[in-house]
Amino acid sequence: MPEWLDVAVRSVMFLVFLFFVTKALGKKQIAQLSFFEYVTGITIGSIAAEGIMGLDGNMYLGLLAIVIVALLPFLSGLISLKSKKFRDFIEGKGTIFIKDGKVMEDNLKKERYTIDELLELLRNKDVFQVSDVEFAVLEATGDLSVMLKKENQPLTPKDLNMKVASIKEPQTVIMDGKILDEPLATIGHSRGWLKTEIDKLGVTIENVFIGxxxxxxxLTVDVFDDKLQVPSPQERPLMLSTMKKCQADLELFALATEDKLAKQLFVKNSKKLQKAIDQVTYILKS
Known part of the structure; x- marks a missing residue:
């Protein structure tokens, strides 16, 4: 077999083999790696490169070596699930850089980080002032986790004692001009409903890049033609406007009538409707 063909065959075989080995190791192997996983990945890559280009060697020994090296993180992962001490030794532990709003200089030196590097990590978290931080820890993966001081944290509906409706993940029902039936069925709609909504927007399904x-x-859509302006959904704003108009009409009726019983009824229902409007405004307001 010519050398070029031998290299081509080895390359394809090792690539396919590495794909299945990595898939067996799990998604963690391609996420942020621990020290051990980092070293394992380099080793497997080196073995694969030698197996591909080492024309005088036995290719199957290279495959065997990859299997053996790949088993090590797999076994260490099983042991780590049962032993925290082993997990801390293999994967490492987080190092506190800021505690109670104060920079831990000794921990910075221990991890060989300068204050400039700490500031860079904070900026990556959209934090530009150290005094805004209550707690920060350098994770074993090298990422910095930051907790802002209470007064610097963004307000949430819970802080304002507001109840908010739960939000489900959006379902992609059109992609590249084609209808996706499975997500459409998940939300309990048919193709007929989808085509009706598309007609309301004044576009065709074939012109929709993603819906x-x-x-x-x-239904919200992005079309292939970037110059085409697609209107945003108006159902919720229209409903809110209708409710406000009805409330205003009740107030006008109360002012216009001379019947005391009717006036009381209009005022009472106007207040009820206003209360309902106040409760749903954050949902209906786009």
Missing amino acids: QVNSYGE
């Missing part, structure tokens, strides 16, 4: 249905049941 998604949000948790409110509204």
Whole structure:
């Protein structure tokens, strides 16, 4: 067999073999790696390169070596699940860089980080002032986790004692101009409903690059033609406007009538409707 063909065959075989080995090791192997996983990955890559280009060697010994090296992180992962000490030794532990708003200089030196590098890590988290941070820890993966001081944290509906509706993940029902039936069925809609909603937007399905249905049941689309302006869903704003108009009409009726019983009824229902409007405004307001 010519050398070029031998290298080509070895390359394809090792590539396919490495794909299945990596898939067996799990997604963690391609995410942020621990020290041990990092070393294992380099070793497997070196063995594969030698197996591909080492024309005088036995290719199957290279495959065997990859299997053996790949078994090590697999076994260490099983042991790590049962032993925290082993997990801390293999994967490492987080190092506190900021505690109670104060920089831990000794820990910075221990991890050989300068204050400039700490500031860079903070900027990557959209934090530009050290005094805004309550707690920060350098994870074993090298990422910096940051907790801002309470007064610097963004407000949430919970802080304001507001109840918010739960939001479900949007379902992609159109992709590259083609309808996806499975996600459409997941939200309980048919192709007929989808075509009706598409007609409301004034576009054709073939011209839709991506179409998604949000948790409110509204269809939003992005079309291939970037110059084409597609209107945003108006059902919720229209409903809110209708409710406000009805509330205003009740107030006008109360002012216009001279019947005391009717006036009381209009005022009472106007207040009820206003209360309902206040409760749903954050949902219906787009």
